[in-house]
Amino acid sequence: MSAAKQWSSEAIEAALAVQGVELAAGRAARLAQGLNALSVADPLRDALELESDPTGYALALERCKAK
Amino acid sequence: MNDPAAWSLAEAARALRQRKVAPRELVEACFARIERWQPRINAFVSQEKNAAGDANGAIAGVPLAHKDMFYRAGRVSNCGSKIRRGWVATETSAALERLDRAGALQIGTLNMSEFAYGPTGHNEHWGDCRNPWHPDHITGGSSSGSGAAVAARLAFGALGSDTGGSVRLPAAACGVTGLKTTWGRVSRHGAMPLSHSLDTIGPLARSAEDCALLLAAIAGHDPRDPLSAREPVPDYSKNLVVKEFRVALSTAWIERHTQPQVAAAVLGAASLLRSTGVKLIEAPAPDFDALSAHCLVVMQAEASAQHAKWMRERPADYSSAVRARLEAGFAIPAAAYLESLRLRAAWLERFCSTTLAGADLYLLPAINVPVPTREQTGPRGGGEMPKLLGEVTRLTRWVNYLGVPALVVPCGFDSHGLPVAIQLVGRPFAEATLLAAGHAYQRETDWHQRVPAER
Numbered sequence: 315m316s317a318a319k320q321w322s323s324e325a326i327e328a329a330l331a332v333q334g335v336e337l338a339a340g341r342a343a344r345l346a347q348g349l350n351a352l353s354v355a356d357p358l359r360d361a362l363e364l365e366s367d368p369t370g371y372a373l374a375l376e377r378c379k380a381k
Numbered sequence: 382m383n384d385p386a387a388w389s390l391a392e393a394a395r396a397l398r399q400r401k402v403a404p405r406e407l408v409e410a411c412f413a414r415i416e417r418w419q420p421r422i423n424a425f426v427s428q429e430k431n432a433a434g435d436a437n438g439a440i441a442g443v444p445l446a447h448k449d450m451f452y453r454a455g456r457v458s459n460c461g462s463k464i465r466r467g468w469v470a471t472e473t474s475a476a477l478e479r480l481d482r483a484g485a486l487q488i489g490t491l492n493m494s495e496f497a498y499g500p501t502g503h504n505e506h507w508g509d510c511r512n513p514w515h516p517d518h519i520t521g522g523s524s525s526g527s528g529a530a531v532a533a534r535l536a537f538g539a540l541g542s543d544t545g546g547s548v549r550l551p552a553a554a555c556g557v558t559g560l561k562t563t564w565g566r567v568s569r570h571g572a573m574p575l576s577h578s579l580d581t582i583g584p585l586a587r588s589a590e591d592c593a594l595l596l597a598a599i600a601g602h603d604p605r606d607p608l609s610a611r612e613p614v615p616d617y618s619k620n621l622v623v624k625e626f627r628v629a630l631s632t633a634w635i636e637r638h639t640q641p642q643v644a645a646a647v648l649g650a651a652s653l654l655r656s657t658g659v660k661l662i663e664a665p666a667p668d669f670d671a672l673s674a675h676c677l678v679v680m681q682a683e684a685s686a687q688h689a690k691w692m693r694e695r696p697a698d699y700s701s702a703v704r705a706r707l708e709a710g711f712a713i714p715a716a717a718y719l720e721s722l723r724l725r726a727a728w729l730e731r732f733c734s735t736t737l738a739g740a741d742l743y744l745l746p747a748i749n750v751p752v753p754t755r756e757q758t759g760p761r762g763g764g765e766m767p768k769l770l771g772e773v774t775r776l777t778r779w780v781n782y783l784g785v786p787a788l789v790v791p792c793g794f795d796s797h798g799l800p801v802a803i804q805l806v807g808r809p810f811a812e813a814t815l816l817a818a819g820h821a822y823q824r825e826t827d828w829h830q831r832v833p834a835e836r
Binding site for chain 1: 563564565610668671678693701704705720722723725727729730807814
């Protein structure tokens with residue numbers, strides 16, 4: 315598995331420009347820093363089954379209710 | 382107490398039912414205090430002196446005020462923003478409709494963070510809301526006016542919304558009781574959206590007993606909100622006197638990571654609960670940072686999608702702080718957003734089967750540090766500001782990601798006289814247990830009855 319690349323200022327600027335969003339001056343570098351900090355290692359990620367999707371959360375809420 | 386504005390909501394409702402006081406007298410008592418406090422704390426956006434309501438209902442005649450994002454047909458909802466300044470709603474939110482049906486009076490709308498997208502109560506369009514305990518300090522946000530108005534006894538209770546801590550942070554910072562409800566427990570119809578996977582609506586009031594009355598009025602299924610739960614609504618007030626409950630706690634984590642004054646107050650509250658017969662169980666702390674990161678991914682992606690049109694057409698009309706948060710959401714890949722949502726069920730099950738194994742509730746601080754100043758957390762906060770803001774929200778966002786309910790209850794004061802609060806987190810739809818635990822604690826303490834001094 316290849317290591318994930320970090321966000322760069324240029325990549326952020328391009329990603330927003332494609333969506334028609336103008337970045338405030340001097341923001342790209344700070345945004346890249348913030349987004350890179352969000353890439354927290356998640357111990358449950360590797361155990362995700364192919365069949366799991368976001369709607370499974372509604373069922374989990376039901377299962378986890380106090381009995 | 383001579384000033385009826387100082388009563389709790391439950392006391393006011395009782396006095397009204399027994400005709401010991403008239404609704405008009407309560408409204409006048411609130412406005413006498415609003416007149417004195419508003420210049421100091423900037424909690425109100427609009428005031429309604431001729432509020433009227435249904436004479437019947439559990440809280441008939443009780444004056445309330447709400448965050449300026451709950452729509453009422455024909456009335457302005459500014460949502461704390463420049464963009465929606467003067468916007469007139471065409472429908473009434475489900476939560477307000479239900480409070481109307483319970484007979485509550487709405488005496489005004491309350492200040493909030495711009496579009497409910499900020500944790501401190503700063504607002505460059507409407508002016509910062511200021512903490513009644515010390516105006517140099519933050520109220521917490523985004524339901525800033527709700528926390529400040531209830532703390533200063535300007536209204537008997539208030540609605541707030543909580544997407545990452547927006548009910549609990551102002552409740553904690555202002556020394557009032559605040560309930561973040563289970564995702565889906567209260568209809569979001571007619572309330573300004575921020576992030577549909579995380580948004581919840583809940584009350585801020587003077588006690589757990591007061592929150593029980595408000596929740597009873599607003600909870601329940603609403604077909605107009607497709608995410609509204611069909612879970613039956615228990616009698617929250619009747620269930621306040623509970624049975625035994627077991628409370629999980631991560632003492633080692635608190636001793637290691639929480640600022641010492643806050644840790645002492647929170648662990649003191651745990652000891653007090655133990656002395657009343659509550660069983661305390663040591664439990665592993667959830668992975669707050671991983672869960673908060675997932676919460677941020679979901680919140681930023683959804684909030685930015687919600688605001689995409691205005692971000693393309695008029696970005697300069699947002700404050701720089703909110704614009705920056707919205708910009709970040711546009712850089713989150715769709716796959717990362719969906720992966721955070723796919724992981725949500727697994728994390729909820731892990732929390733309930735590990736941290737809550739053998740316990741009904743989990744106790745932790747609401748805010749991990751003493752309530753900071755507005756300057757420390759504002760535009761001139763300097764290099765330390767992001768880290769400090771991270772500590773302010775560190776223990777609230779993870780709860781929204783899991784979607785579970787949490788109650789914030791005041792438990793002391795720091796050395797600057799600012800409130801400190803515990804947070805109790807429960808399983809999905811365990812609001813009744815949370816309120817009972819908060820009520821049990823408040824029967825033994827008087828932190829929730831302390832009122833900030835008028836200067």
